[in-house]
Amino acid sequence: MDEIYEGKKRSKSIRSLSKSIQSLVGFNKNLTPTWVDSVSRIIKDLSSAKLAGDSRKKGLVLDRVENVGRSDAETDASVLKIRDEIACLNAQLNQLNLEKRQALNDFLDLKGNIRVFCRTRPFLPRENGGYERSVLTSDSTNVFLRIAENKSKQYSFDKVFHQQSTQEEVFSEIEPVIKSALDGYNVCIFAYGQTGTGKTYTMEGRPDNPGAVPRGIEKLFEQASESNFRFLFSFSMLEIYMGNLRDLLVPRSKRLRVHKAPSLSIQTSPDGGIEIEKLVAIKVSNYEQVKRLYELGSRFRSTASTQANSTSSRSHCLTRITLTSLGVPERRRETNKIWMVDLGGSERLLKTKASGRRLEEGKAINLSLSALGDVISALQSKKPHVPYRNSKLTQVLRDSLGSDSKTLMLVHVSPKEEDLCESICSLGFATRVRSIHLESEEPTEERAKKEVAMSELLQKVKQLENEHQHVRRDMETLHERLRILTGSESLNDCHLEFSYLSTEELQSNGPINAQNVPDFSGDSASLPRYMRPTISSQKKTDLDHQNFLNTRKKPPVPPKRRPASVYAESITSRAKDVAWQSECGSEHSISTTSCMNWRNSTDDGTECSQGASDYEIKKVIFPEQEKSPRSMVTSLSQGSVSESESLQAEKINEKKHLVIDSWLHLQMKEQISAYTHQGKRVLANPIEKRSDRCNKRNLERKNDQAEMLGGVTTRKLTVSNKHVNEFTDELKLYDTTELFGEAMSPEKSLKNMAMDERDSFSVDSSFDMTQTKYYMNKDYDQTAEKLKLSPEHQEEFTESTTEVEVDNESSITQAQTPVSKENTISVESYTQEFCGSQKKMEDAEEPCLYFRRARRTLFTDNDLPTTDHKNAATENPAVNGTSFKDEEDCTGIHQQFRQTLQMLWASALLGLGIHSLGYGHDFFHGLMF
Ligand SMILES: Nc1ncnc2c1ncn2[C@@H]1O[C@H](COP(=O)(O)OP(=O)(O)OP(=O)(O)O)[C@@H](O)[C@H]1O
Known part of the structure; x- marks a missing residue:
């Protein structure tokens, strides 16, 4: 009722x-x-x-x-009162944070900066069917290994996880270390152990049961969101395969089956930090984004089936999260990093009977693991010399191992009797790493006291965290009330009260290079390594950028900090033609091996991390380099550059997710072209037919010629048809309205890109800087360098310019003009040609013959183009107004034979070194027909 x-x-x-x-x-x-x-x-x-x-x-x-x-006076009084309350809560929050940080650090100090855990894996269903006895028993800190029937060996660790330990239990011990990263500590977490003992399981886990890396990252974001300060996160992933560093976030090539890719190099910054040149770092703002990137990177790891593990990792996989928080004096560093490393499995090569590549991989892994053991052991025993340089692994982690960092090693062992020797090795290694603990093993009483202190500290941390959450909630309520009273918007985020990072800085979310490495991909990239500027020298020469920054209206930041609006743009370089000679080096050949030659995955069964005939470089753009809204290609990976300052924040916001999405989209697209066969990734795209390749190649050459004689800026035209087709496909996949703010056709996008983004888009590596030695006339060096012509085209260009002075002078002028009408037409026609019907390409008239004719123009006066370029443009727009007179005449076998002979003769002369006299030299002409 x-x-x-x-x-x-x-x-x-x-x-x-x-x-x-x-x-x-x-x-x-x-x-x-x-x-x-x-x-x-x-x-x-x-x-x-x-x-x-x-x-x-x-x-x-x-x-x-x-x-x-309410009256106005009453409202004002309430507003003042609420503001006072907020200020009080703010101070309280800061105090709580300090206390929490202190308690956590005390806790970690008691535990030790380098800690070693042990995890024993359970028997797998396929292994014993429940009959075999485990050789391992354990308590919370000790492992007992049964080495004989009545004999066991004891190993002590900071924590031991038994066979039934869950991922949550393991993570609960890792969590404090991850949290300390928010205080500015560098953190390094390793999974070590024999192959097949569950390292990847611990670090990566399964989709339904995630491991330490996903959990850690989730926790990190959670903690950061509860913190008083704003953090900027970036994500990178790489692997060390046979002593070479490979970026796992770089899109794989779907074109070539031969895997060639450069090895990244390690550099030391003036402040002793380690920086990896060209390593892609993507700004991330939430766990979901990282998860997707992580999944993607994991798929590109080098794995293979071995006797011990059907999906054995053949490399060390390193995941890095970089955290930046400005203006927080309590933090250890403004920028710090967390490394989570799934080490390659140690293996007894005699037992695994590995041979060939598997043997080499095993050796490389064992060597680097041994080097890692040496380093940690030296750090533990505070030796004056720490042998970091003995492996790439320790070089990369140099600034994250040591007294001012937190290191955690998880040693994995198998319960199987047949793995007893490996277990002894692994546990021995872990003991060596933990040597300092054993040397100064405390008496039981001391140890008990320490444990009590630690548990009290841990409790204090938890209590402080609870209080912190209460205060935060109160603060949010007050902010909301304030918003209602004042009618103002977006005050509900209490971060704004004490965030020192500008919105722009926090929102800009393009892929960045974590180290903000200036552009190596431009001219300097083509220089030999020893001629390139080091990170230190680049930082020195970047003072101008810093001055620029300092003049901007922003909260004060330390002068060494990079500009907020630094972002990266993609440059795809074809690695196909780069002559990489070096074979995979071992860990000990690190200083000399700068790149590696990947074999076909189907050859040796290794699933290589990336196809890498193309490798993408994140080119860092500084504010003053920003130009008009132009780069459509760049936009794909970094979001559009805004037209005006006022719109920038909005646009950046828009691109926030776009960046990750487009990056992932690109990756997905690449993956579609691959399929898995018997657990191994095999590239699915078929090799082009020989005739097609010939056609395309010669069409490219034809375009280059047209471009030279038509006076069109070159780099856009060196974009091969493959690149353009691929790019156009990509544009179609994206919602261009969303990307660029207005509906834009792929062709238009390409046009804009080509006009304004010449320096950053796919430059055919066949036009290599090293080939500039072919230039014969120094007057044209500058132009030739801009044009980056292939040798034969350079010769042709030089000869042509000598003979047809007027035309080519105009060519040069046009080449240096940023945007010309010819450019537009030319790009359109090229776009049409490349993006248009395939038929047109197939119909390209006998490309090989065309090429021979073109070559002829190099050496004979009467073969020089006599047609006025402008007229020619109307006759044959497809080649940008260029045609050759002799194209129509030159048909007979005799003529072809003559041309061939001329070519051979000229090649012979070049081979003899006569070219050093110069083509204009009488002697040279005398030798010609
Ligand atoms: N704690 C565990 N619980 C259940 N299954 C596990 C556990 N640890 C490992 N496994 C299983 O054991 C197998 C081998 O594990 P995993 O691939 O992680 O080994 P690994 O040490 O990373 O090997 P490698 O060094 O060769 O890459 C996997 O099938 C994994 O699911």
Whole structure:
């Protein structure tokens, strides 16, 4: 009965509320204190049913209602009061943070900066069917290894996880170390152990049961969101395969089956930090983004089937999260990093009977693991010399291992008897790593005291965390009330109160190079390594950028900090033609091996990390390099560059997710072209037919010629048809409206790109800087360098310019003009040609013959183009207004034979070194026909 009455009363209240609201909306005269009181009463009635348990919301609703009848003076007083309360809570929050940090650090100090855990894996269903006895038993800190029937060996660790330990249990011990990263510590977490003992399981886990890396990253974001300060996160992933560093976030090539890719190099910054040149780092703002990137990177790892593990990792996989938080003096560093490393499995090569590549991989892994053991052991025993340089692994991790960092090693062992020797080795290694603990093993009493202290500290940390959360909630409520009172927007984020990072800085979310390495991909990239600037020298020469930054209206940041608007753009370089000679080097050949030659995955069964005939470089763009909205290609990976400062924040916001999405999209697209065969990734795209390749190659050459004689800026034209087709496909996949703010056709995008982004888009590596030695006339060096012509084209260009002075002078002028009409036409025609029907390409007239004719123009006066370029343009727009007179005449076998002979003769002369005299030299002409 009561319930029915209550129900009727509630519905009546709701009816009268809706009437009241209608009257408020319709007739302002109803807005009286009496009305406000009645509405308040109704809401109070309702609150028991609707708002029960949510006092915060209720308070806010009442505030809203009560605020209606308030005078300005009352509102001001309330606002002041709330602001005071916020300030108090803010101070309280800071105090709590400090205490929490202190307690956590004390806790970690007691535990030791380098800690070693051990995890024993359970028997797998396929292994023993439940009959075999485990050789391992354990308690919370000790492992007992049964080495004979009645004999066991004991190993002690900071923590031991038994066979039934869950991923949560393991992570709960890792968590404090991850949290300390928010305080600016560098953190390094390793999974070490024999192959097949569960390293990847611990680090990566399974989709339904994630491991330490996903959990750690999730926790990191969670903690960062609860922190007072804003953090900027970036994500990178690489592997060390046979002593070479490979970026796992670089899109694989779908074109070539031969895997060639450069090895990244390691550099030391002036402050002793380690920087990896050209390593892609993607700004991330939430766990989901990282998860997707991580999944993607993991798929590109080098794995192979071995006797010990059907999906054995053949490399060390390193995942890095870089954290930046400015203006936080309590933090150890402004920028620090967390490395999570899934080491390659140690293996006894005699037992695994590995041979060939598997043997080499095993050796490389064992060597680097041994080097890692040496380093950690030296650090533990505080030796004056730490042998970092003995492997790439320790070089990369140099600044994250040591006294000012937190290191955690998880040693994995197998319960199988047949793995006893490996288990002894692994446990021995872990003991060596933990040597300092053993040397100064405390008495039991001391140890017990320490443990009590540690558990108290841990409890204190938890209690402080709870308080912190309460205070934060109160603060959010106050901010909301303040917003209601003042009518202002977006004050509900209490971070804004004490964030020192500018919005721009925090929002800019393009792929960056974590080290903000300046552009190596331009001219300097083509220089030999020893001629390239080092990170230190680049930093020195970047003072101008810093000055620029300092003049910007931003909160003070340390002068060494990079500009906020630094972002990266993609440059795809074809690695196909780069003559990489070096074979995979071992860990000990690191200083000399700069790149590696990947074999076909199908050859040796290794699933290489990336096809890497193309490798993508993140080119860092500085604010002053920003130009008009132009780069459509760049936009694909970094978001569009805004047209005006005022729109920038908005646009950056837009690109926030686009960056990750487009990056992932690109990756997905690449993956579609691969399929898995017997657990191994095999590239699915078929090799082109020989005839097609010939056609395409010669068409490219034809385009280059047209471009030279038509005076068109070159780099856009060196874009091969493959690149353009691929790029156009990509444009189609994206919503261009979303990307660029206006509907834009792929062709138009390409046009813009080609006009303005010449320096950053696919430069055919066949046009290598090293080939500039072919230039014969120094007057044209500059232009030739701009044009980056292949040798034969350079020769042709030089010869042509000598003979047809006027035309080619104009060519040069045009080549140096940033945007010319010819450019537009030319790009359109090329776009049409490349992006248009395939048929057109197939129909290209006998490309090989064409090429021979073109070559002829190199050496004979009468073969020089006599047609005026402008006229030619109308005759044959497809080649940008260029045609050769002898194209029509030159048909007979005799003629072809003559040309061939000429070519051979000229090649012979070049081979003899006569070219050093110069083509213009009489002697040279005398030798010609
Ligand atoms: N704690 C565990 N619980 C259940 N299954 C496990 C556990 N540890 C490992 N496994 C299983 O054992 C197998 C081998 O594990 P995993 O691939 O992680 O080994 P690994 O040490 O990374 O090997 P490698 O060094 O060769 O890459 C996998 O099938 C994995 O699911």
